[in-house]
Amino acid sequence: MSRFFSVISVEDAVRTAERIAPPSQPEKIPIDTSAGRVLAADVHSDTDIPGFDRSVVDGYAVRSADTTGAGDSIPALLRCVGRVAMGKSDPLLVIGNAECAYIPTGGVLPQGADAAVMVEYTETAGDTVLVKKAASHGENIIRKDEDFRYGETVFTAGHRLTPQDTGVLSACGCVDVTVAKKPVVGIISTGNELVPADVVPGPGQVRDANAPMLAAWLLEYGCLPRRYGIAKDEREAFEAVIARAVAECDVVLLSGGSSKDDRDMTASVIASKGEVLVHGIALAPGKPTIIGTIGSTPVFGLPGHPASAFVVLIAIVRPLLDRMLGQSEPLIRTVRATLSENIPSQRGREEYVRVKVRDGIATPFFGKSGLLNTLVRSHGLIRIPAGFEGLEKGSTVDVILW
Amino acid sequence: MSRFFSVISVEDAVRTAERIAPPSQPEKIPIDTSAGRVLAADVHSDTDIPGFDRSVVDGYAVRSADTTGAGDSIPALLRCVGRVAMGKSDPLLVIGNAECAYIPTGGVLPQGADAAVMVEYTETAGDTVLVKKAASHGENIIRKDEDFRYGETVFTAGHRLTPQDTGVLSACGCVDVTVAKKPVVGIISTGNELVPADVVPGPGQVRDANAPMLAAWLLEYGCLPRRYGIAKDEREAFEAVIARAVAECDVVLLSGGSSKDDRDMTASVIASKGEVLVHGIALAPGKPTIIGTIGSTPVFGLPGHPASAFVVLIAIVRPLLDRMLGQSEPLIRTVRATLSENIPSQRGREEYVRVKVRDGIATPFFGKSGLLNTLVRSHGLIRIPAGFEGLEKGSTVDVILW
Incomplete structure (x- = not known):
């Protein structure tokens, strides 16, 4: 393995990811959980x-022509010939000249009527209804099939x-x-330094934060995450767990190994069992990303830092998941904000900068990308495309929320 | 029941809803589903x-003072005295003057070293490492407990x-x-005109859209919806199903009955078994809303139109759920947009106007509020507070997304 890998653009990496996406599989589910x-x-x-002309108010079904010119001082006088019952159609109830019928919201407009008058604009005197407002044709009605x-x-x-x-x-x-169908996504953590959440880290050890983060994100995105625990750098054991994950999942993510040795082993195992398609992306953070396939299963090697792994997840893995879900528009939560200061960027690579957002102002967050607390203390990311040398203070940006 | 109910402000309605919210109940769950x-x-x-000083790069652990002035043409020459293994701390590995050790990303900084140099800025010649860039104190290191x-x-x-x-x-x-704990929210549909999704509506009938909508929204908001089907207007049966829901749920929503008769029966049943606290809110759409309690259980009567029911859900019911969840900030998805035209509004009532949003422009959507298709064809709502007579074209608005 070379120590300087050759990077490709984010665009090419996304195209590669989309190309190797397994096809979307349909399934039938009840709408309650849809x-x-x-x-x-x-x-x-x-x-x-609706299946019938329907009143949207409580009041009286009328022939609009009968109410022309009606007002507070000159009400139209209509004879009430019936009452519409909810959920029923009464073919015998017909509204003739100067007639009306009580109609509840959602009731079927009776034959002959073409509008409804709100009860607030009426008064009753025996069988006579005083209508104090003119109704236009179709007023307060939802038409059949509208x-x-x-x-x-x-x-x-x-x-x-x-x-x-x-x-x-x-x-x-x-x-x-x-x-x-929900894509089944396997997650294998790699790295000799990693221990699970329920173990107190010994000297030199850290708890695995990436695997639970990836699993929770995938669950929310509509996938079924499946965790395979932490693989140490014994090659045979690592190969065995990858083989199992590839057999059981639609996509496999290798996560957590932060050192070059880990990345090299990951790339070497993928290459020996399948093909490495991408090793290095012009993306910051997220450069040391691997994309490959074993059989027809896409396999990703994600960077070790949680903030970097998250960027690769949304910038590179997400388009593959969208393809597998057949999704026409990505599900990304963004807010529009105004940038509080200039952000320089290196032309030629796509950059994601963490920001805090308050009252519509996005302020860059300058914590080290290796820290977990940046996930807690910043609100999201701004994307700076590869063709830009930075973003100017005062410009409008879309913040991708964590 | 009076035909003109007395309306109260949204603020007072929200205060009432928050006051009757049952207290939040804690429970322990695994983080995987948290x-x-x-x-x-x-x-x-x-x-x-981390529990130790940690390198964030692959390279060499050094004493920064040894690299002062180092550059491409005058590299610092350091003797490599070892290699840091991932996940281990080696108390015997100590970096003395003009010494260094190979360190992987995430490795424990050995004693004596105070910085790391990226491998890209080094060259090796046997045991000697040529460092071509000065490192400052703490560079490329995450400190213990940082x-x-x-x-x-x-x-x-x-x-x-x-x-x-x-x-x-x-x-x-x-x-x-x-x-x-997830609040258990009962949903009872009311209205003689309603049939469930699997029945073809007969004359005058419509399918119940509100109950599935409410259930799906509540599920997404972190509640456990429980559906009690459709209650017709036989009072005894209606009372029985309300009693069952009140006994089994933390909150009960009565939904779907669009006519005045239905609302009156709802209010009358709540009053006979408990107390009606609010009947009518200065909110458009959503005016004919009922808030009450039966025993200590909050009971809401929602308006029949789906778009109206949704507004009451987010404007009035949500604050109660937030209180029950102990949530410090409401979970609402908004996007900021610029209004495409003036929207007039009636001072004295809070108004929610449906809008389409494209490229940061919010355009009011003038469909009838009784239509379901407004939920599909518009993107969200703009809130116009009660003190406003409208919003001006060009103003910045927060659109509450559906």
């Missing part, structure tokens, strides 16, 4: 919504469902919905 | 992080954990973490 999942097929309405038409495409494949979408799916008659 | 949960106790580090000190407060109670936080918790020795 929020956050990505649709694998278009969804059409199985019915007109919301969605029978057969209309309501959502397209690739859309990530929100909680509100679940309500719309329900209205369209969906009980189950076809979504992309 | 992302998105709210801490019920402060978290302290059980160790110094990240977190033993006993330091890393997170405070009320913080909602992110995926990255899981990594930090792990480093602090947390295997389990104390969080607020």
